Amino acid sequence: MSKSKNTEQKIFDAATELFLEKGVDRTSVREIAAKAGINLALMNYYFRSKENLFGSIFSMLVQKNSEELIRILDSDMELFEKIRQYVGVYIDMLSENPLLVSFVMSILHRSRERITEMKVISSLYSTDQFTRQILDEGKKGNIRRTDPTQIFVDMLSLIAFPFAIKMLVIDKNNFTEEEFGEFILERKKRIPELLIESLRPPR
Amino acid sequence: MSKSKNTEQKIFDAATELFLEKGVDRTSVREIAAKAGINLALMNYYFRSKENLFGSIFSMLVQKNSEELIRILDSDMELFEKIRQYVGVYIDMLSENPLLVSFVMSILHRSRERITEMKVISSLYSTDQFTRQILDEGKKGNIRRTDPTQIFVDMLSLIAFPFAIKMLVIDKNNFTEEEFGEFILERKKRIPELLIESLRPPR
DNA sequence: TAAAGTTTTAAACGGTGTTTTAAACGGTCT
DNA sequence: AGACCGTTTAAAACACCGTTTAAAACTTTA
Structure with a gap:
């Protein structure tokens, strides 16, 4: 036992x-x-098989890493604060496990047709609450009216992609591992600013 | 023959x-x-070998797809116009070959240590002329002073990542292939606006 | 047209990755 | 004690994989 x-x-x-x-x-x-x-x-x-083992590991990884993120999206935090928190937590998470992005993406590529895994990853995706919030704030005129999907894809892209091209960034700028860490740290401030700026209603 | x-x-x-x-x-x-x-x-x-065949194909793909982009970055276009052009051309290119992103990323993950392929991909990366331009405009006060690498990574992320998670976006929003095309088309306008907005000097 | 060179073929090699099998192990229960 | 259970072992079976070989089929050239 x-x-x-x-x-x-x-x-x-x-x-x-x-x-x-x-x-x-x-x-x-x-x-x-x-x-x-x-x-x-x-x-x-x-x-039962390697494939099966992989399946278990994959859903464990996704679940473990998406829980907190979903909780943030689903909370009733003020929108801009929510974005700041989401970005911060997400980047911290990926900093601790930088290989996660490449891994998930390789899976996405690997099983483009099989929807099974897609559904699992979807949990890491946007939530209704967040979508509604963006639409509401848009109607109220607090933010620019924007397609929530676009915003979410922007956010995800800015957060995750740099980890996927980590080695490229390091190689190009002659970064040490540590300097890359600082580069990412800088993005924790930068990304929310960029997103929020783009949401502010036009003057 | x-x-x-x-x-x-x-x-x-x-x-x-x-x-x-x-x-x-x-x-x-x-x-x-x-x-x-x-x-x-x-x-x-x-x-001579599968690996060799792969090498030929890989450098062909990179070269074929990066030439025009580098030409744009190296031109003496006005900065904002350059960004608009770069984003537009890049997105068009990826729209024609949507699998390219996942492919390159899988290679990046595959050979994280081997620098050979890294060098090849680097050609698809930023250029000195573009970097200098951003620093210059910053000094002149025409744009906010910003780390060029950050800007470039922003740009690359916003352009490329959505293609990597294409199936996720489609699945989540119940998009057809065509609707995803429209979603991407929308980004051709959106991304330059987002980037340029973030560069404008503070009021 | 015959020799030389190039391209194509079928078969096989050595290796590796995954899965299955059958026997052995070490507790636990009767 | 012996039978039984879940667990572990070693061996082998099976299915591919990338690569090589040696000979056949073609072109070219002289």
Whole structure:
């Protein structure tokens, strides 16, 4: 019992690390077994297949990382404050796990047709409450009337994409790992300003 | 001679399509051969290896798609007009080849350490002329003083990322392919406005 | 037209990745 | 004690994969 929970977890952890690091396709089950220090066949015993294992890991990752974000979007915070919080929390989250973006995107590319995974990721997407809020504030004249989807895509793009091209940015600017961190930190202030500026009603 | 150029091209084209569609790792050389309608061994005859074939295709794609963009950045156009043009041309380009973003990003993730490919992609990145222009205009007080890298990353993010999450956007909003096209078209106006707004000197 | 060069073919090689099988292990219960 | 259970092991089966080979089929050239 205790032993089994242990090896199952060991497999899970090793696989998670490897999948994030090298991508699903480029990590073999032998590698996972080696890293977890377990017998090859146990991977099949606990998870039925590599694909299945991947599925478990994927939904765990998405759920773990999207909960707080959704809570922010669903709260009744003032809009601009909400944007500031969302951006800040999201960037912190990705800073702690910078490989997440590339990973999710590779999954998106991998299973463009399979809707199953799409649904899972959607939870990381906008919420009705946030959409309504933008429409309402627009009607009230507090902000420029804007398509909520556009705003959300702007926000997501500005937050996530830099992590996906991290190595490019580092290479181009001769950044150290640390300097990239500062670059990202700067964006925590910059992105909300940029978004809010674009929402302010025209003078 | 004529025949050889033909099969070489057939291999190249088939592989290009498959690599973009399914990613390099998930397409086998047998698949390429089948799609090209040629014998398996010819892939090794013309290109020495799969990796080599991939290299050729990759640099072709990058070169083909970055030329015009670099020309715009390097021109002596007025800054805001330059941004408008760059965004417009880039979005048009990606609209024609929507898989390009995911592909490049998967490569970035694939070879995070190998600098070779990084250098190639860097060509698609900012240019000195553009950087200088932003610094100059900042000094002159024509625009807000801003880190050029931040601006460029903003621009790239807003342009490219939506294509990477295309299926997510479609799924979430119940878009048709066509509606997604309109959504992107809207961004051609929106992104330059957003960027330019953020650059205008404070009142 | 025969020799030389180029292109194409079918088959096979060595390797790796995934899954299955059957036996062994170590507790627990009767 | 022996039978039983979930767990673990080692081995092998199976399916591909990228690459190589050696010979056949063609072009070209002389």
